[in-house]
Amino acid sequence: xxxxxxxxxxxxxxxxxxxxxFRGWFWLSNQxxxxxxxxxxxxxxxxxxxxxxxxxxxxxxxxxxxLNQDYPGDFxxxxxxxxSDDNTGNVAQEIAENHQxxxxxxxxxGQPLASGWSGxxxxxxxxxxxxxxxxxxxxYLLLTDADIEHHNSNLKELVNQAKTENLAMTSLMVRLRCxxxxxxxxxxxxxxxxxxxxxxxxxxxxxxxMAAAAGGCILxxxxxxxxxGGIDVVKQALIDDCSLAAAVKAKLQENSPxxxxxxxxxLSEKTLSLRPYDSLDSIWNMVARTAYTxxxxxxxxxxxxxxxxTLVYLVAxxxxxxxxxxxxxxxxxxxxxxxxxxxxSYLPTLKVYQCSPLWGxxxxxxxxxxxxxxxxxxxxxxxxxxxxxxxxxxVNS
Numbered sequence: 321x322x323x324x325x326x327x328x329x330x331x332x333x334x335x336x337x338x339x340x341x342f343r344g345w346f347w348l349s350n351q352x353x354x355x356x357x358x359x360x361x362x363x364x365x366x367x368x369x370x371x372x373x374x375x376x377x378x379x380x381x382x383x384x385x386x387l388n389q390d391y392p393g394d395f396x397x398x399x400x401x402x403x404s405d406d407n408t409g410n411v412a413q414e415i416a417e418n419h420q421x422x423x424x425x426x427x428x429x430g431q432p433l434a435s436g437w438s439g440x441x442x443x444x445x446x447x448x449x450x451x452x453x454x455x456x457x458x459x460y461l462l463l464t465d466a467d468i469e470h471h472n473s474n475l476k477e478l479v480n481q482a483k484t485e486n487l488a489m490t491s492l493m494v495r496l497r498c499x500x501x502x503x504x505x506x507x508x509x510x511x512x513x514x515x516x517x518x519x520x521x522x523x524x525x526x527x528x529x530m531a532a533a534a535g536g537c538i539l540x541x542x543x544x545x546x547x548x549g550g551i552d553v554v555k556q557a558l559i560d561d562c563s564l565a566a567a568v569k570a571k572l573q574e575n576s577p578x579x580x581x582x583x584x585x586x587l588s589e590k591t592l593s594l595r596p597y598d599s600l601d602s603i604w605n606m607v608a609r610t611a612y613t614x615x616x617x618x619x620x621x622x623x624x625x626x627x628x629x630t631l632v633y634l635v636a637x638x639x640x641x642x643x644x645x646x647x648x649x650x651x652x653x654x655x656x657x658x659x660x661x662x663x664x665s666y667l668p669t670l671k672v673y674q675c676s677p678l679w680g681x682x683x684x685x686x687x688x689x690x691x692x693x694x695x696x697x698x699x700x701x702x703x704x705x706x707x708x709x710x711x712x713x714x715v716n717s
Contacts, residue, residue: 329639344519347665351520351586357480363393364459367451371443373402375466376411402430402443463538471590488544489583491533512669526582531569535561611697633687
């Protein structure tokens with residue numbers, strides 16, 4: 321039995337060594353937009369498309385941040401009021417009027433949800449179609465959520481990066497709110513796990529097939545979006561941002577065996593999400609909404625994921641405790657070393673979120689909770705209650 325435990329914790333340690341050294345250095349959290357690029361001689365036209373369903377409370381901050389962008393080129397905004405019942409559309413228009421920016425904003429009333437579409441994507445579809453009707457069709461579309469506060473040079477930095485590096489799609493993982501206890505406990509880990517699943521350095525390598533994006537802030541060339549078939553190609557996707565990125569990158573790699581253009585994903589500390597997650601329940605629902613979707617609704621992948629989470633996150637502290645109890649130095653050292661590597665890997669993400677390094681010691685417990693959220697996501701799907709968001713429930717087979 322002792323030898324079996326040594327073998328298991330040794331395997332866990334080996335996995336962590338691989339993750340730290342050979343998984344795209346994901347844990348460094350060092351993919352950031354270059355804000356020091358030389359200004360462009362001519363800035364392309366951009367149209368922001370904002371799907372908004374019951375967002376009246378955040379628009380005074382988020383919409384104002386877009387209206388006040390320091391962008392030298394032509395910039396317009398289309399907000400799609402997606403069947404809101406909180407006066408979202410009127411609030412948006414009042415904000416634009418109060419800032420003398422009415423000509424920059426167009427609010428359209430969203431049509432009832434069409435069959436075969438998720439709500440957010442259906443609203444985006446309508447906004448994108450409206451953008452095509454602008455006399456001077458935009459060169460780029462900024463697809464952003466209604467709860468995102470953009471720092472005043474965000475758009476200029478995105479465009480500079482896109483044009484300088486010949487990018488078809490540029491995306492930011494905005495800084496999620498991290499104020500409450502539960503946010504500090506679980507939100508940095510959400511970003512950490514996302515980076516581990518989609519190493520940003522691999523995403524940003526045109527030769528690598530890895531593709532991902534963060535839906536809160538995506539700048540995409542209008543022509544490449546049309547080339548892949550429009551937003552329609554991901555119309556049923558609950559994880560629409562990564563699905564869109566995969567479609568774009570596949571098209572770029574198909575166009576050339578050695579593509580000279582790509583996609584880019586990085587972290588932002590200045591563009592912020594306003595969405596609060598003050599309770600365990602709110603974070604639980606955010607994760608459970610799409611966790612099983614990420615596993616392609618596969619029971620086998622679910623079992624494999626839960627076993628992997630146990631091996632990667634729980635074996636180390638359990639082994640350390642057992643080793644101390646039975647006075648076995650090998651098990652103690654292996655368990656402690658594994659837990660130490662795990663903690664070290666989490667520190668850069670905690671630094672991004674200005675959280676105490678001591679939170680790093682909680683990663684095993686966090687991994688356990690995220691495993692339960694994933695299991696609950698599958699349970700909701702099996703009961704036909706998966707994918708609920710903004711009062712809608714999407715059932716995928």
